[in-house]
Amino acid sequence: xxxxxxxxxxxxxxxxxxxxxxxxxxxxxxxxxxxxxxxxxxxxxxxxxxxxxxxxxxxxxxxxxxxxxxxxxxxxxxxxxxxxxxxxxxxxxxxxxxxxxxxxxxxxxxxxxxxxxxxxxxxxxxxxxxxxxxxxxxxxxxxxxxxxxxxxxxxxxxxxxxxxxxxxxxxxxxxxxxxxxxxxxxxxxxxxxxxxxxxxxxxxxxxxxxxxxxxxxxxxxxxxxxxxxxxxxxxxxxxxxxxxxxxxxxxxxxxxxxxxxxxxxxxxxxxxxxxxxxxxxxxxxxxxxxxxxxxxxxxxxxxxxxxxxxxxxxxxxxx
Numbered sequence: 001x002x003x004x005x006x007x008x009x010x011x012x013x014x015x016x017x018x019x020x021x022x023x024x025x026x027x028x029x030x031x032x033x034x035x036x037x038x039x040x041x042x043x044x045x046x047x048x049x050x051x052x053x054x055x056x057x058x059x060x061x062x063x064x065x066x067x068x069x070x071x072x073x074x075x076x077x078x079x080x081x082x083x084x085x086x087x088x089x090x091x092x093x094x095x096x097x098x099x100x101x102x103x104x105x106x107x108x109x110x111x112x113x114x115x116x117x118x119x120x121x122x123x124x125x126x127x128x129x130x131x132x133x134x135x136x137x138x139x140x141x142x143x144x145x146x147x148x149x150x151x152x153x154x155x156x157x158x159x160x161x162x163x164x165x166x167x168x169x170x171x172x173x174x175x176x177x178x179x180x181x182x183x184x185x186x187x188x189x190x191x192x193x194x195x196x197x198x199x200x201x202x203x204x205x206x207x208x209x210x211x212x213x214x215x216x217x218x219x220x221x222x223x224x225x226x227x228x229x230x231x232x233x234x235x236x237x238x239x240x241x242x243x244x245x246x247x248x249x250x251x252x253x254x255x256x257x258x259x260x261x262x263x264x265x266x267x268x269x270x271x272x273x274x275x276x277x278x279x280x281x282x283x284x285x286x287x288x289x290x291x292x293x294x295x296x297x298x299x300x301x302x303x304x305x306x307x308x309x310x311x312x313x314x315x316x317x318x319x
Contacts, residue, residue, distance in 0.1 A: 037164035043088045047098040049105050056098050060123040063161045064095040064152045066131070066145070069109060069119040071102050076135040077118045083138060084120070087145065094149050094160040095122075122148050125156045138214060143294050147315045154315075183209045183216065190222055199230035224298035231256075232263045244273075251277060251285040255292045262296055270296060271310035279317045290314070 047055045047067070056065050068084050070077035081099065088097040102109045102117055112121060112128065122129040131144055152158035190205030206223035209216050237260055243250070244257035254277040261270035274293040278286055293314060297307050 037162035039164055044085050044097045047100050049107050056123050057126055061125055063158055064148050065098050065123045066095050067098045067100055067121045069100050069102050069114055069117050071117055074117050080118045080135045093163040124152050150315050187218055194226055199226050202226035220298055224295055228299055232259050249280045251281055251289050267306050275313045
């Protein structure tokens with residue numbers, strides 16, 4: 001997943017004017033008692049070149065708009081598209097998903113400089129953010145969306161839009177699927193493998209749970225811990241520290257040292273090391289460091305304040 005920072009959407013007609021108009025509309029709406037809630041169907045929209053200004057640019061002044069560039073013939077698009085649509089509804093107005101068929105909208109594809117699909121961008125307050133290209137794991141997509149929403153709130157005051165769930169229609173009243181499970185036996189086996197330093201066995205056991213229940217928080221935490229301990233077990237700590245000190249810009253050296261930091265209880269040091277390494281690097285190296293940092297967030301847990309602080313620091317570096 002590649003994030004190369006905020007770039008001005010100069011190629012799109014009247015981006016600045018659209019932002020001003022949208023801000024004026026928001027101010028007028030606030031004077032009249034606030035914006036009306038939108039139906040859930042408004043969270044996922046099909047966009048073409050003619051409607052791009054109103055559907056994307058103007059809307060981006062009140063909520064981040066994530067753009068999914070896709071085509072009917074693209075097999076990875078068929079995997080990514082439904083996932084993004086599901087997340088748009090789950091996030092409940094924190095972002096809007098705009099779907100662009102590249103075969104029918106070649107000009108938009110050229111203006112965004114897209115070389116391959118699926119490609120996912122966001123537009124926030126009239127500015128474009130390249131998010132990622134190709135299919136990606138759901139956990140990484142969620143992290144990217146969380147960072148995008150955080151930037152929208154902190155830099156532009158975008159708190160999302162209200163959603164009228166009563167307007168969802170009869171299909172929304174259907175009972176949700178029962179959660180998968182139980183997994184007590186599998187999780188116990190994984191924990192026993194972890195206690196016995198059988199990290200490979202623990203990794204596989206946790207993956208077995210996640211293959212059937214990707215949202216299982218206990219398995220996600222256990223997998224992150226098992227993978228971390230498995231990596232550190234193979235390291236020469238002295239050599240890792242030496243390599244990191246001598247090569248401050250080397251992504252792999254800093255990733256290894258961050259793993260040691262975390263296992264040694266130096267959580268802020270591990271997070272700070274990787275945030276700084278993200279800042280120093282670009283392209284694949286930056287992505288690799290960012291992904292490892294997200295994995296270490298899983299080890300500590302999302303509710304830990306050190307994770308929240310590191311997320312904010314990472315968002316500032318990326319965006």
